[in-house]
Amino acid sequence: MRAWLMDGYEGVEKLHLAEVPVPEPGPGQVLLKVRFAALNPADAFLAQAMYPAKPPLPHVLGRDGVGDVVAVGTGVDKTLMGRIVGVVRSSVGVEAWGTLAENTVVSAGDIVPVPQGWTLEEMAGAPLVFLTAWQALTQWNEPPSPPRAGSVLLVTGASGGVGVATVLLGKSMNLTVVALSRSAEKGARLKELGADFVFQPQDRNLRKSVMTAIAPKRVDLAVDSIGGALFNEVVATLGAAGRISVVGRSGGVVPEFNTATLFFRRIRIGGVAVSDYERDIAQGAWKRIVERLDATGKRPLVDRVFAFEDIKAAFARLAQGPMGKVLVHVVG
Numbered sequence: 001m002r003a004w005l006m007d008g009y010e011g012v013e014k015l016h017l018a019e020v021p022v023p024e025p026g027p028g029q030v031l032l033k034v035r036f037a038a039l040n041p042a043d044a045f046l047a048q049a050m051y052p053a054k055p056p057l058p059h060v061l062g063r064d065g066v067g068d069v070v071a072v073g074t075g076v077d078k079t080l081m082g083r084i085v086g087v088v089r090s091s092v093g094v095e096a097w098g099t100l101a102e103n104t105v106v107s108a109g110d111i112v113p114v115p116q117g118w119t120l121e122e123m124a125g126a127p128l129v130f131l132t133a134w135q136a137l138t139q140w141n142e143p144p145s146p147p148r149a150g151s152v153l154l155v156t157g158a159s160g161g162v163g164v165a166t167v168l169l170g171k172s173m174n175l176t177v178v179a180l181s182r183s184a185e186k187g188a189r190l191k192e193l194g195a196d197f198v199f200q201p202q203d204r205n206l207r208k209s210v211m212t213a214i215a216p217k218r219v220d221l222a223v224d225s226i227g228g229a230l231f232n233e234v235v236a237t238l239g240a241a242g243r244i245s246v247v248g249r250s251g252g253v254v255p256e257f258n259t260a261t262l263f264f265r266r267i268r269i270g271g272v273a274v275s276d277y278e279r280d281i282a283q284g285a286w287k288r289i290v291e292r293l294d295a296t297g298k299r300p301l302v303d304r305v306f307a308f309e310d311i312k313a314a315f316a317r318l319a320q321g322p323m324g325k326v327l328v329h330v331v332g
Contacts, residue, residue: 001019001020001021001022001101001102001103002017002018002019002020002101002102002308003017003018003020003060003097003100003101003102004016004017004018004060004061004100004101004311005017005018005020005058005059005060006047006057006058006059006060006061007057007058008057009047009048009049010047010048011044011047011048012043012044012047012061012311012312012315013312013315014047015047015061015100015311015312017309017311020101022102022103023097023103023104023105024071024073024105025071025072025073025076025105026073026074026105027073027074027075028073028074028075028076028107028108028109029072029073029076029105029106029107029108030069030071030072030073030076030080030085030105030106030107030108030111031069031070031071031072031103031104031105032065032067032068032069032070032085032087032099032103032104032105032106032111033067033068033070033102033103033331033332034065034066034067034099034101034102034103034104034330034331035065035066035067035068035084035120035124035329035330035331035332036065036066036067036120036121036124036125036305036327036328036329036330037062037064037065037098037099037100037124037327037328037330038062038063038064038065038099038124038125038128038325038326038327038328039062039314039315039318039325039326039327039328040063040064040128040129040161040318041161041248041250041318042063042128043061043062043063043093043098043315044315044318044319046061046093046094047061051094053094053095055094055095055096059097059098060093060097060098060099060100060101060104061093061098061100062092062093062098062099062100062101062104063087063090063092063093063094063098063099063128064086064087064093064099064124064125064126064127064128064325065086065087065092065098065099065104065124065330066084066085066086066087066114066120066123066124067084067085067099067104067330067331067332068082068083068084068332069081069082069083069084069085069111070082070103072108073108076108077108080108080111083113084113084114084120085111085112085113085114086111086112086113086114086123086124086126086127087099087106087110087111087127088110088111088112088127088131088282088283088286089110089127089128089131089274089275089277089279089282090106090107090110091107092104092106092110094275099330100311100328100330101330102308102330102331107279109279109283110279110282112127112283112286115290115293115294117294118299118300119302121302121305121327122299122300122302123300124325124327125161125300125302125324125325125326125327126165126300126325127286128161128274129161129162129164129165129300129325130165130169130286130289130300131274131277131282131285131286131289132162132165132247132272132274133162133165133166133168133169133223133247134169134285134288134289135245135272135273135274135276135277135285136162136166136223136245136247136272137153137166137169137170137173137221137223137245138285139245139270139272140221140243140245140268140270146173147173147175147220147221148220149173149174149175150174150175150176151175151176151220151221152175152176152178152214152217152218152219152220152221152239153166153170153175153176153177153178153219153220153221153222153223154178154180154210154219154221154222154223154234154237155167155170155177155178155179155180155195155222155223156180156201156222156223156224156225156226156230156234157180157181157224157225157226157248157250158179158180158181158190158195158198159179159181159183159186159187159189159190159321159323160225160321160323161324161325162223162225162247162248163179163181163223163225164190164193164301164323164324165300166223167179167190167193167194167195168193168194168293168296168298169289169292171193171194171195171296171298172292172293172295172296172298173292175221176196176197176214176217177194177195177196177197178195178196178197178198178199178210178213178214178219179195179197179198179199180198180199180200180201180206180230181198181200181201182200182201182202183323184200186323187199187200189323193298194296194298197210197213197214199213201226201230201233206233207233207236207237210237211237217239218237218238218239218240218242219234219237219238219239219242220238220239220241220242220243221242221243221244221245222234222237222238222242222243222244222245223244223245223247224244224245224246224247224248225246225247225248225249225250226248226249226250226251227246227248227249227250227251227252227253227254228249228250228251228252228253228254228255229251229254229255230251231251231254231257232254232255232256232257232258232261235261235262235267236261238265238267239265240265240266241265241266241267241268242265242267242268243267243268243269243270244267244268244269244270245270245271245272246269246270246271246272247272300324300325301323301324301325302324302325302327303317303322303323303324303325303326304317304322304324304326304327305327305328305329306326306327306328306329307328307329308328308329308330308331310328311328314326314327314328
């Protein structure tokens with residue numbers, strides 16, 4: 001089979017296409033013939049040694065994908081043979097070889113059917129970003145559950161993969177959604193997806209603009225994928241017991257962060273890591289995500305689909321910050 005191999009940590013530009021043996025599924029595993037794979041920023045980070053995982057080399061990236069079950073290991077229901085399934089949270093693409101190959105091995109407990117009415121492309125790109133958004137939105141309650149209806153949600157990087165997923169899920173939870181995007185065109189699209197207010201983060205009067213729009217309320221929960229100087233502005237918009245779920249830091253280190261800004265409003269900051277989900281929790285969360293999207297009539301967004309041979313062009317497109325998932329058509 002063909003696979004894009006990572007031989008070192010010099011970035012996705014150094015990936016190379018090679019012929020390798022088709023893997024065999026072990027006990028409790030299935031072999032997928034991958035139809036579509038989706039790219040994630042985490043793939044590029046891992047390829048630059050900027051991710052906690054350091055898998056043995058050579059490695060195959062790719063955490064999301066959809067394909068046909070073409071073989072099963074011992075202990076796996078044989079009726080899965082021939083079914084088209086998607087990959088949910090798993091070690092695929094992190095510790096184990098991923099979906100940027102014509103075949104990949106996945107635990108039978110980490111696959112799910114394609115939701116009714118969804119395209120294969122929509123399924124291929126949805127799990128990682130939607131599970132991340134789900135954790136960001138629900139981690140502050142015990143047991144984890146959506147914020148109270150009517151709460152104000154602020155989403156930075158709202159036109160990115162996790163950002164779009166957060167906006168869609170936030171509206172399904174009846175939250176007032178404030179979205180930040182640098183692009184006016186993407187901002188208009190976010191309005192179409194349900195965002196109540198959209199602002200550009202480079203606006204010098206951002207804090208005032210947000211506070212005026214949501215007055216007399218303040219932000220209850222922020223989902224932040226940017227960090228950098230914007231983080232201090234996000235903190236300033238929060239109300240009493242405000243929370244920030246941190247999912248990324250594309251804007252770099254937060255400059256001159258003053259911990260005193262957390263004191264009197266009892267603001268809490270928490271990181272998000274889908275890898276922390278145990279299998280049954282991830283499966284349960286995915287089921288609720290699909291139910292909410294179906295109830296609102298929304299679907300995951302797809303930006304472009306690239307040929308398998310054009311993987312480097314696909315990663316270049318991802319680096320441009322598209323609105324919607326970048327996919328690779330592997331086989332079929």
